Amino acid sequence: GGPVGPSPRRPPLGPNSRGAMTADGSPSDVGGPLTEEDCEKLLDAVDACSGEKDMEAAGFDPLTVGFANKVCGAVKNGQRLVIKRYTDLVFLRLTPESVGAVDVLAGQSGAGPRVFHSSVRGLVMERLPGETLGEPNMHNGDFELLDLVAVALADFHRLPVPEVCQGEPMLWRTIDKMMEVVRKNPELVPEGMPGLDAIDAAIGGARAALERHCPKVVLGHGDFKPSNVIRDGGRVTLIDFELGGPNYRGFDLMKVFRTALPASEDCLRHFLRTYARQAGEDGAASEEVLEGLAVETRRFEPLTWLEAAVFFLTLPLFKASESQRWRDLAVDRWNKFEETKHLLAKRPAENGCRREPGP
Numbered sequence: 001g002g003p004v005g006p007s008p009r010r011p012p013l014g015p016n017s018r019g020a021m022t023a024d025g026s027p028s029d030v031g032g033p034l035t036e037e038d039c040e041k042l043l044d045a046v047d048a049c050s051g052e053k054d055m056e057a058a059g060f061d062p063l064t065v066g067f068a069n070k071v072c073g074a075v076k077n078g079q080r081l082v083i084k085r086y087t088d089l090v091f092l093r094l095t096p097e098s099v100g101a102v103d104v105l106a107g108q109s110g111a112g113p114r115v116f117h118s119s120v121r122g123l124v125m126e127r128l129p130g131e132t133l134g135e136p137n138m139h140n141g142d143f144e145l146l147d148l149v150a151v152a153l154a155d156f157h158r159l160p161v162p163e164v165c166q167g168e169p170m171l172w173r174t175i176d177k178m179m180e181v182v183r184k185n186p187e188l189v190p191e192g193m194p195g196l197d198a199i200d201a202a203i204g205g206a207r208a209a210l211e212r213h214c215p216k217v218v219l220g221h222g223d224f225k226p227s228n229v230i231r232d233g234g235r236v237t238l239i240d241f242e243l244g245g246p247n248y249r250g251f252d253l254m255k256v257f258r259t260a261l262p263a264s265e266d267c268l269r270h271f272l273r274t275y276a277r278q279a280g281e282d283g284a285a286s287e288e289v290l291e292g293l294a295v296e297t298r299r300f301e302p303l304t305w306l307e308a309a310v311f312f313l314t315l316p317l318f319k320a321s322e323s324q325r326w327r328d329l330a331v332d333r334w335n336k337f338e339e340t341k342h343l344l345a346k347r348p349a350e351n352g353c354r355r356e357p358g359p
Contacts (some may be wrong), residue, residue, distance in 0.1 A: 038076060039117035039124040046070050046085040046122075068092075068242070073127050080127040082113065086120070089318045092181065093174040093243065093311075096120045101162040102219070102244030111156045112238050128239070130232030138226055138257055138271070139264040146271045148236040149229055149256070154278035156238060157218040157249055165245035170222050171307060172207060174243065178310045179203070181317065188313050190327035193334050199310075202337075206306060209344040210248075215296065220247025224255045253293075254300035269294060302340040309333035 049055045049070065052062040061073035063082065068089040074081045090099060100123055106112030107125065117124040137145060167173060179200070182188050186196055193199070221228070222243025230237045253275070257268050272293045276284035283289045312330035316323035 034077060034079060034081075034116045034124065036117065040119075040121075042074060042076065042081070042083050042124055043085050043117075043119075043122045046072055046083050069122070079116075081116070082125050082127045083122065084125075085122040087318070089315075090242065092314060092318070093177055098162075098164045098245065099242070101164050102241040105159060105162055106156065106238065106241050106244070109156075109159055111152065111159065112241055128230050128232065128237055130230045130235070130237075132239075133226035133229045133231060135226055135259040135261055137231075139259060139261060139267050141264065141267060143267075143270050145231065145236075146267060147274045148231070148234070150271045150274035151278045152229075152236050152238055153221075153224065153252060153256075154275050156221065157252070157279060159219045161219045161246045167246065169217055170220060170243060170245040170247040171251055171303060173245075174222075175203060175307055175310050178314050181314050182310070185317060188316060190313075190331055192331035193309075193313075202341075203306065203310075206303060206341065206344060210299070210303065213296070213299065215248045215250055215299075217246050218249045220244065220249065221252050222247055224252040226256060229256075248300065250296045250300040251303060253297040255304050257297070258301060258304055268297070272297065299343050302337050302343055305333045305337040305340060309337055 045058055046055070046060065047070070049058055049060070049072075055062045055070075055072050059074070060083070063071045063073055068087055070085040070087065072083055074083055086099065099120060100115070100118035103112060103123055103125070104115045104118050107115040113125040113128050115123060115125045133145075133149075138149075182199075183196060189196060189199070194202075221238065221241060222245065223240060224238075228238060228240045230239055253272070257263070257271070269290060273284070273290055276289060276293055281289055281293075309330050312326045312333060315326035319326070
């Protein structure tokens with residue numbers, strides 16, 4: 001059961017491809033369509049926009065309005081671009097030196113869009129053709145699409161972790177950083193959630209329960225929901241690697257299949273079988289390996305809810321106008337964590353950890 005072959009994505013970039021960035025994050029020394037000054041001016045212009053109407057008036061195409069960034073499309077020097085201007089919220093979970101590093105690596109490898117500019121202020125990257133996926137795409141029996149996404153994710157997981165991102169899994173790193181904020185602002189904890197000590201205990205218990213299973217750590221995406229996959233005909237490309245770094249592969253696998261819609265077990269198992277083959281898992285074709293990977297994937301459902309609950313706890317500090325919405329979401333995600341945390345206890349490793357080192 002070797003890899004099933006490369007995913008038909010945009011070919012990887014060489015170390016000095018036109019308009020790309022080199023491995024150390026510096027601009028290519030080959031003349032590209034954009035200069036550093038061009039990119040900084042674009043970030044300035046986006047920064048000056050307070051909302052979608054301002055963006056449109058400035059000639060930008062507002063894209064998804066995420067929790068942490070201003071994101072829009074533009075055309076400059078004939079190049080279709082996506083401009084992502086970070087807000088302070090991005091540094092709630094990341095260190096300044098690591099932000100953007102995985103986006104650059106993904107662009108170089110062909111796993112993601114080419115990055116023309118990366119700094120602590122934001123990213124300027126190519127705008128890819130195609131459409132983003134939604135939750136139904138992962139459950140409606142489109143096995144050809146599932147193969148494309150599984151191969152793309154497995155290939156990404158095999159990339160090396162950038163040096164600036166090395167350390168403990170991003171799941172715990174980001175939860176710890178967010179909980180530091182909550183501890184300094186205990187009033188953030190709403191009715192319907194336990195007190196700080198109980199939240200801390202639940203986090204510690206979840207981590208201890210997970211580590212008993214020796215979960216595999218790879219270069220993880222960190223926010224691998226279907227909307228972070230773009231399909232263009234027979235090609236798929238991953239996007240939005242902001243939370244990328246060393247992380248559990250099961251976290252990505254669970255997040256892309258988690259849904260409030262009717263879920264398809266057949267689709268999940270087909271996806272995991274293709275993923276295992278592409279990842280080079282020993283015995284990838286066996287039912288035993290497939291079942292083990294399915295159990296590993298489901299084990300991360302409560303952790304996807306836990307991470308989201310802690311994130312929403314902090315949001316009133318950054319987006320106070322919607323504080324009640326964030327409190328309601330924090331309580332909802334916490335309840336989902338409580339409802340699913342029993343999955344962490346299933347099938348512990350029997351013979352101790354034999355963790356393979358991540359890339």
